[in-house]
Amino acid sequence: MSEEPLWRLTVAEASRRMAAGALSPVDLVEAFLDRIAAVDARMPSYVHVDAEGARAAARVAAAELAAGRRRGPLHGLPYAVKDNYDVAGLPTVANSRLRLDHVATRDAAPVARLKAAGALLLGKLSTWEYGTGNGGEYGDTVFPTTRNPWDLTRFAGGSSIGAGAAVAAGTAMFALGSDTTGSVRLPAAACGVVGVKATPGRVSRHGLLPNCWSLDIPGPFTWTVEDAAIVLGAIAGHDPADPVTEDVPVPDYPRRLAGGVQGLRLAAVTDPGPGFPAPDAAMAAALHAGLDVLRGLGATVVETRLPVPAAECFALSRFIGPPESASIHEAEYRTDAALMGTALRDKMHGGTVQRAADYIAAQRRRRAVAEGIDGLLSGFDALVTFGTFRVAPRLDRQDEMVAFTVETAMTPFNLSGHPSLVQCTGFTPAGLPLSWQVVGQRFDEATILRVAAAYEAATPWRRERAPVR
């Protein structure tokens, strides 16, 4: 075996070694605990490391392997979850002073599925308070903010702030976050990893602290596209406990990765429409270069436009997210608003005074957005566009962090319910990750993974993990 440290392994490679008996879950967990001990204080990506729990689970996993009972591709592989997922016996603080005493009594559905698949939970990852906020960092919540492992002076993306950093820095082999208007894809973009927001209804939300019922989606963070396919396959599927999950079959995502993009028809949106400042030149250049790569691989790429500009979609989301959040956290807001951090409290203020008429108007307009994007996609296998417009901003630039979070091409697909993923499309000269977004037809995560896998295989961006500098 190579001398590569174990924490650098991809899910797929570790899985192969595990299957071959060449890797022990116990050793793998120790490697990650060592990595966490070595670098996490500088980021930090975790709010709670469950070392003993992980070691105990690793011993069980090892015993099962020894007994010839391998549960599947995730058997023995260490991961971590955003601290808005319940894990029985662990606190779900969600970075809120309102939940310091909380201890979960059940596993969130995706955690339960991963447990059944034999994956090993290392701990809970840092998040913005309640998985939301206003884009700013105010340093007034429970845990210190996560820093970007590519440049520790920079933002790691929110709200799943620990998840992107953990995978980029190798403090978790993979991670789960949640996405309301970009909270999986923003940190994935900032940290140069793969982040998947599946179709709503694909992954159960049961056991996640809600942020916005009509937009929330749990999703995986991984280093490679193949890893995303493996993890998504493990967490996807119908769950009677989540009324939004659809009883539709889950494809074998890893098997569907092959095939490339030869003959695929891809829509390209290189102009996200009026209302937002233009994307950074480096981001735009990476998008165009990436489209050339896909053309070179045999895809037909057709330039098109979104039926509703990204800026308008974001504006609409501002009339859906805050009132739903305000409804979710209403009791606490009435009695304990002073315990909330500035970012959450600001959002609650806005959501509480909003009129029903505007909420309903936004949901009605949302239907038009959804039908419009559905119509656009009906002529294509997938769509490629920007994710974020900028690289990760500095943590001392509040305005740039808000702009990073707000000015993106992500919300159209939260509103419309189309699956999308973010992947790394290179690096700036300063070593900051660039990224794009691949969007598919509803319940067709398989095709966006396939497109992303083809791009990844044709480009060199997966060679180096973040230096944690």
Added chain:
Amino acid sequence: MAQGEGTGSMSALHHLSVAEAGRLIGARKLSPVELVAAMLDRIEAVDGRLNSYVLVLAERAMRAARAAEAEIMAGGWRGPLHGIPFGIKDNYHVAGLPTTGGSRLMQGGAPEAETATIVARLEQAGAILMGKLNTWEYGTGDGQVYHDLPYPVARNPWDLARFTGGSSTGAGASVAGGTALFALGSDTGGSIRLPAAACGLQGLKPTFGRNSRAACLPNCWSLDHTGALTWTVEDQAIVLGATAGHDHRDPSSATAPVGDYRKGLHEGVRGLVIGIVRDLGDDLDPAMREALAEAGAQLAEAGAILREVALPAPLATYQAVAWTINWAESFSIHEQDFLARRALMGRALRTKMTAGFCVRAVDYLAALRERRRLALATDALVRSVDALLLPGAFHVAPSLREPGTVPAFTRDTACSVFNLTGHPALSLCTGFDAGGLPLNAQIVGRYFDEATVLRVAQAYEAATPWRARKPDLAPHAPEPTMPDSTPPSVTPEQLADAERYATRYGLSALSRAEVAELAALLDRTAAAGLAIPRQSSKEDEPAHVFRVPLR
């Protein structure tokens, strides 16, 4: 054609039940032409004081009658609705005809391009459309009658001084008054069942999704139901059999199979468990309470097992939830008109719009979350029995000469419970009070089990004499008394708050009275919103959450 009034005699064609008329037509003992002509005569004779129609389609109906006659004579009888005259509330579209929704805002509108699915299905079954029926403006309001709409208010055939119940005012008046053999209404919080109750009819709000709502003006997407008002329960079975069924044009339409509602209609109630809800507070008229008890006793005598049950939440909770949803969705539907052409709205609609203008999103969401809980808890109750028997409207039809008593008729009901939960609910005539005014109760069944609702109602109807009694129309409708239009009394601070709120949300040029009303409604809607119970878990989500594929 006035002969037979008050006696229920078969000789009055306009008082035939759908079933009777259908049998006569099927047996070629009655011609659709004769029947339609009789109905047109009846309309001509009485509708000047009944005001059931806003548009009578005499020529179209006669044409259809002649075609039906020819078809039947040629051996092409389509079934029990062939040649049967009916009316529709003027919020159903009919291709080629204008829809007014009872509103000044839609006067002089272009002919519609599409026909409402359930109207088309009835015409396909051979029923003959007589015209468009009176309605509260856009099928809604604030419970009061202000006499400021483009059409004079429909009158109750049992006492022309009285209100018909709303919002399907013309539907109630027409079937009771003999200007249609059956009528289509729509029901958001009782708008089919209340006119049925006030006018002594059987009015069915089917399961949510059972009847298509396509090409019917919306009032509140998540609570609107379409359905019929009929003289008899059997007539309901006939009409529902024709209207029910999936419609791809209505995203809320259900795919559940449609049964033959007439098949088990006469099987009786022996062995059925009927939950009776007696206690819904002190507002119920004593005569209603007695009639409910007697209905329970009748059903028990017929072999039903009566079980005393209670709704799982206070009635006031259902009502606060229903009103908050209704205000908010209705406002969203009519927002542009409210902002730009408010002066053309009648006061009842304008007041409701003003309430909707005030509702906060968190209260709307609280209502949708509580709706899910109420629906689940109520469904558990409904599933524990075969049917429920409970009050519908708590009062008999109020007098338009005592306008202070009018809003309570719409306010004090147990109807909106089943708009929230989606269960099928039928308003059943349970007799008459000492003054000869109709009494009512509701029969409620499991989801998509209209068959049992109708079977129970049929057993009661067959065991009681009420269907033999017909209204005797007085020669003149008395002049109504105008309701008090004094603006609510509010403080200068409230007025200033209301002005600021109006300006902030784009509402300008309000009269002083309108500002006063807005000020009062800001308080009232806030109080209603805060009265909605909150869920204990953050995961208890609203009753309808965005999901794909879009439906």
